[in-house]
Amino acid sequence: MGKVVLGPQRFDCVMPTVLVGINVDDKPNFLAIASCGEVCAEPPTVSVAVRHHRYSHRGIRQNMTFSVNIPSDDMLRETDYCGIASGSKVNKAEICRFKVFYGKLGSAPLIEQCPLNLECRVVHILDLGSHSLFIGRIEETHITESCLTDGNPDAAKIKPFIYSMAPDRRYHALGEVIAPAFSTGRELKAGE
Amino acid sequence: MGKVVLGPQRFDCVMPTVLVGINVDDKPNFLAIASCGEVCAEPPTVSVAVRHHRYSHRGIRQNMTFSVNIPSDDMLRETDYCGIASGSKVNKAEICRFKVFYGKLGSAPLIEQCPLNLECRVVHILDLGSHSLFIGRIEETHITESCLTDGNPDAAKIKPFIYSMAPDRRYHALGEVIAPAFSTGRELKAGE
Numbered sequence: 001m002g003k004v005v006l007g008p009q010r011f012d013c014v015m016p017t018v019l020v021g022i023n024v025d026d027k028p029n030f031l032a033i034a035s036c037g038e039v040c041a042e043p044p045t046v047s048v049a050v051r052h053h054r055y056s057h058r059g060i061r062q063n064m065t066f067s068v069n070i071p072s073d074d075m076l077r078e079t080d081y082c083g084i085a086s087g088s089k090v091n092k093a094e095i096c097r098f099k100v101f102y103g104k105l106g107s108a109p110l111i112e113q114c115p116l117n118l119e120c121r122v123v124h125i126l127d128l129g130s131h132s133l134f135i136g137r138i139e140e141t142h143i144t145e146s147c148l149t150d151g152n153p154d155a156a157k158i159k160p161f162i163y164s165m166a167p168d169r170r171y172h173a174l175g176e177v178i179a180p181a182f183s184t185g186r187e188l189k190a191g192e
Numbered sequence: 193m194g195k196v197v198l199g200p201q202r203f204d205c206v207m208p209t210v211l212v213g214i215n216v217d218d219k220p221n222f223l224a225i226a227s228c229g230e231v232c233a234e235p236p237t238v239s240v241a242v243r244h245h246r247y248s249h250r251g252i253r254q255n256m257t258f259s260v261n262i263p264s265d266d267m268l269r270e271t272d273y274c275g276i277a278s279g280s281k282v283n284k285a286e287i288c289r290f291k292v293f294y295g296k297l298g299s300a301p302l303i304e305q306c307p308l309n310l311e312c313r314v315v316h317i318l319d320l321g322s323h324s325l326f327i328g329r330i331e332e333t334h335i336t337e338s339c340l341t342d343g344n345p346d347a348a349k350i351k352p353f354i355y356s357m358a359p360d361r362r363y364h365a366l367g368e369v370i371a372p373a374f375s376t377g378r379e380l381k382a383g384e
Contacts (some may be wrong), residue, residue, distance in 0.1 A: 003304070004340065005295070006333040011230040011238050011310060013208050013262055014347050014354070014366055037229035038203040039241045040320035046203050047239065047325075049231045070205055073370060080377030085384070095383045103197070112195070118203060124318060126327070128232035133239075133327075135318070141198040148196065155206050155356035161370060162206070162354065164347035169374060173367030174206055178265060178353060181361040185272030191287045192277070 014164045014172065019082055020048050021067035021100075021109040024059030028093050028100050028109030031056045032083030034163035035131070036068055044138040046120060049131040055088040060134055063107040064122040069114035072159040073173055079161075080171075104140045115158045117142040206356045206364065209271055212240050213259035213292075213301040216251030220285050220292050220301030223248045224275030226355035227323070228260055236330040238312060241323040247280040252326055255299040256314040261306035264351040265365055271353075272363075296332045307350045309334040 015034040022029050035049035046068060050057055060066050071079045078096040085092055093100050099112035103119050110117040120136025147157040155174065162172040207226040214221050227241035238260060242249055252258050263271045270288040277284055285292050291304035295311050302309040312328025339349040347366065354364040 002337040003309075003334045004337050006335055006345075008236055008330045009333050010233055010236045011260070011330060013210070013228075013230075013308070014352055015208065015229055016205050018205070035230045036205075037207055037239075038205075038227045039239065039325045040323040041202055041243075042322040043320075044200055044202045045320050047229075047231065051233075068203070076371055077376045077379060080371070080373060080375065081380040082377070084374055084377045085381075090384050095380055116205070117195075123320075126316060126318075128235075128237050128315075128327070130234040131232040133231045135320070135325075138200045138203060141201050142195045143198055145194040145196050149359040152359040153198075154359045155364070160206055162366065163373060164366075167341040167344040167346045169372065170369050171371050171373055172347070173370050174354060174356075175365030175367035177362050178365050179268055179272070179363045181272060181355060181363055182276055183272065184269045185274070185276045187269060188273040188287055189277070192282050 010165065014162045016160045017079055017163045017171065019069040019071055019079060019111060019114060021069055021111065022056040022059035023063055023107050023109055024056060024087060029056050029059060029087035030082045030092050032079050039135060045135060046118065046138060047133055047135045049133050051131055055086050057132065060122065065105045065108040066120050066134060066136055067108040067110050068118040068120065069111045070116040070158055070160050071114050073161045075113060076161060076171060103142060110142060115144040115147040116153060202357065206354045208352045209263065209355045209363065211261040211263055211271060211274055211303060211306060213261055213303065214248040214251035215255055215299050215301055216248060216279060221248050221251060221279035222274045222284050224271050231327060237327060238310065238330060239325050239327045241325050243323055247278050249324065252314060257297045257300040258312050258326060258328060259300040259302050260310040260312065261303045262308040262350055262352050263306050265353045267305060268353060268363060295334060302334060307336040307339040308345060
């Protein structure tokens, strides 16, 4: 199992693709990124990394709010478009026919067609180099009713899709369930 | 498409499962988490969120280094075990038969069996509540030679697996490629 050293290159692990919603000069804009994740459980907190030159950057600082919208795999074309186009030139919500709504925070635009929508209030901003990291407390979660199972969000119904950078930039579907968590590892308990 | 409001609950999006490596009192320990992601491209930077009560917490502060090791789906049992057991009581590396090695940083333990290994130096620590967020510059990347395609890491060969919390905590395989990125969205350019 030979190892190769590649130097300090970008992290190529697969990540879910999300649409970050931001009001810029009071108009909704959406940004497709794969650099979003949970950073704290209590209180529930997420982070999103956004390049400095992106149009949305200014909007997050204006309102100190953003949304995270999880698209289903049937929204792949629209999501991809939101990663290509710039809100400084076009109205992405209009071109993608997103039904935009606002919740509790009033300034974080949400996409009706996305099954899962989080409203977030910025609590930290870190400038890390090419990207700023915005850390947001989840103030409200909205979910499409048909994506619930016993009152909880169900990943198999949400059908998020996964971005991988290498060897070529592409989207993967979420694969089948291969095991329950906090379970199979118990077999190794015998060896303790 | 009715929406339901769930309140400020945890973010349930699917995330890759990784093994974070930390030296605690000069001994290697490994922690399974799904709260790890890229936070900056240049310089390449990742974050990992770790609960305050975890044994490894102390080790990251001792060395200001950690590693991120991406397990393949054939390491599911060992990875799951590293999320159940505590390094304060058992030597997880020994029980899992991990071949541990060190690279450039000298204090971030790496797992030979994991196809992708990142050595990281901590540049920020944020206390967010239940979790601390450790932000680390990637100082070196190691990869198993057979997981390269034309000199680049290949997600389809690495075979990471994905954790989902809801409705039940479970692991998914990485699904099939459904589209190239920065491509299908171009169809919407016509509507601009």
